Amino acid sequence: DAKTTQPNSMESNEEEPVHLPCNHSTISGTDYIHWYRQLPSQGPEYVIHGLTSNVNNRMASLAIAEDRKSSTLILHRATLRDAAVYYCILRDMGGFNKFYFGSGTKLNVKP
Amino acid sequence: DAMVIQNPRYQVTQFGKPVTLSCSQTLNHNVMYWYQQKSSQAPKLLFHYYDKDFNNEADTPDNFQSRRPNTSFCFLDIRSPGLGDAAMYLCATSRILLAGAEQFFGPGTRLTVL
Numbered sequence: 001d002a003k004t005t006q007p008n009s010m011e012s013n014e015e016e017p018v019h020l021p022c023n024h025s026t027i028s029g030t031d032y033i034h035w036y037r038q039l040p041s042q043g044p045e046y047v048i049h050g051l052t053s054n055v056n057n058r059m060a061s062l063a064i065a066e067d068r069k070s071s072t073l074i075l076h077r078a079t080l081r082d083a084a085v086y087y088c089i090l091r092d093m094g095g096f097n098k099f100y101f102g103s104g105t106k107l108n109v110k111p
Numbered sequence: 112d113a114m115v116i117q118n119p120r121y122q123v124t125q126f127g128k129p130v131t132l133s134c135s136q137t138l139n140h141n142v143m144y145w146y147q148q149k150s151s152q153a154p155k156l157l158f159h160y161y162d163k164d165f166n167n168e169a170d171t172p173d174n175f176q177s178r179r180p181n182t183s184f185c186f187l188d189i190r191s192p193g194l195g196d197a198a199m200y201l202c203a204t205s206r207i208l209l210a211g212a213e214q215f216f217g218p219g220t221r222l223t224v225l
Contacts, residue, residue: 042218043115043201043202043219044154046215097142097209097211098156098159099146101153101154103153
């Protein structure tokens with residue numbers, strides 16, 4: 001499986017936008033880019049996913065570089081409830097839906 | 112609300128004493144997964160079921176077994192828990208096995224081995 005690289009931790013102020021980067025230089029043309037987050041003492045939860053085009057949903061936006069070697073998860077207005085570990089995961093669209101999590105980015109949101 | 116339920120949330124067992132963790136889902140999803148998450152680490156996939164077909168990850172120890180008696184329930188059996196098996200165990204489901212399908216996670220069971 002293609003590998004992802006994320007910063008270990010990031011900090012943000014409440015109500016400010018947050019850009020969480022993910023590098024995936026070995027991504028293949030058939031890999032989906034998924035983002036999940038894990039709040040303290042909870043199981044991971046789906047945030048967003050995409051293939052080539054930028055994606056928006058009620059939780060976040062996903063910006064995918066033109067060469068697809070990197071992507072950025074954008075939280076438009078961080079709240080204290082967004083403090084979590086954010087995981088960027090690649091999945092081959094032709095393969096099984098098995099997740100191999102990387103180390104993720106721990107987001108701290110300051111009031 | 113449809114959901115993934117794990118019981119118990121906290122489980123304490125003794126070294127070498129078999130333990131079973133349970134997961135149930137009301138989503139009617141075909142695929143169920145078990146992950147192990149040790150402290151300050153990312154979740155690690157142990158195995159999954161697609162309907163009744165079982166798929167073990169290559170590096171999952173033989174000490175870990177699983178059963179899926181029906182669509183709604185899946186069990187994780189640890190035959191002889193060691194101290195290194197203390198972890199959070201997460202159950203997840205997805206409607207299909209193909210990539211791109213959202214996975215729904217339960218809250219996890221935290222296992223302590225004394």
